[in-house]
Amino acid sequence: MFRFMTFTTSIARKSLATGLVATALLASGCATPPDPSDEAAVQAFNEANDPLEPMNRYFFEVNHAVDELLVKPFAGYYNIALPDPAKDGVRNFMRNLRSPVILFNDLFQGEGSRAGTTAARFLINTTLGVGGFVDAASWFGLNYHDEDFGQTLAVWGSGEGIYLHLPLLGPSNPRDASGKLVDYVLDPLTWVGYVYNVSWINTTRFMVEGIDTRARNLETIAELQRGSVDFYATLRSLYRQHRNDAIKNGEDPEAVLSQITNDDMIPDDGAEMPIILPTTASQPPVDSNDQLSEAN
């Protein structure tokens, strides 16, 4: 989202500096594993799967500062300057540009009908949709969907790996970060940029995408931030859930994490909850299920 920043040299220098700090942090900044005898702490530590947490938190703070100083104000102006139909036009155009990458990934995942939708959308929107500014395809029930190589890797069986909070890019993991790289290479526009020496089109594109996305989420993110007691951890959780949902294309709600943990962690005592522990404590060891609760 924040990739456009690298364009300006001053920021590039700054990110080089943060990179150096990061290396220093990485050397000293691995999370300390909890006392192995503390079961709950070990469970929380393993589930977070965030061994680089101190470094990640550092980049989270840096990104937050960049967001407050630059991205958020920009997104605010963008919101005021453009009426909703114009913003939709911008997003339609950006989505249309992404079609080749989405198509590749639809195909990689063996999603024939989704690939067909993407191809048809591209043809209709580029022509009838005036170069992509109008989502004409949706009038025919051909609705937009996203795909990326991170999701393709997941479909191919790759795990996500440890959590990463990348400078300027935000929440990620090794799978999704390398996926982004592959998408960049897969994108015809990347090559147009190189071959015709107009790489500014890609930079502009990242910038506009970032601002548009941020502008659409100003209120949501503000509320999330205001209500959260650990925004870093909230983002970490939301990112993972969002990616899992995207990988499943929003389907298969039965496999959603919460239902699994619901069943494992909480005995079926309905509305009644044994708040009074002393009476239950005298009984034989309760739910052995609980030890499996975080196995996923």
Add this chain to the structure above:
Amino acid sequence: MLSRRSFGMTAAGLAAVSFFTPLSLLTPAAAADAAALEMFIKGLSTRAITELTAADSDRERAAKLLPILQEFFDMPRLARHTLGAYWKRATPEEQAEYVDIFTQYMSAVYGRRFSEYSGQQLAVQRVREEADKATIFTIVEGAEGQPRVDWDVSTADGKQMITDVRVEGLSLAETHRQEFASVISSKGGKVQALIDILKKKVASL
């Protein structure tokens, strides 16, 4: 629009089927349950919208949401879930205090979101039932992108209670559980520390 229409047709279809088919061929209990669950969610949404949009301040919205949460959501269970493995470590007093502050926190955080309300409506897509558990799949009509909202409902003694809500696959229970686990582990595993932080947060919202 399509979804509302297809929902309408489904409802009409169901009505027609139940009218023309001998009762013995149906599973009337299941059909009745699905209808009841749908009514339950509609009831929640109508009540929350009517009461919270009438409020003037965030504080008032929080105060009005609290009894609604207690009526429709299994708050003790949700609270317990969000504490994860730390639940068993808490003393009974801490557990009771946590359930209380967690309910207040939910009311404060989610109540204020109704200040942005501008006519969005829940449309039930389908209901999935398994024994005493069910999931009601809805979409929010009028909101950008018509987000999916899934409601997990558990039925005990004929009373329905929501145990989790997922918006576009993002689970309320899971998100808060992971957020709180991070807070507790950064505070040396003390549940009381989370309770204090939540109290401060509620006071600041």
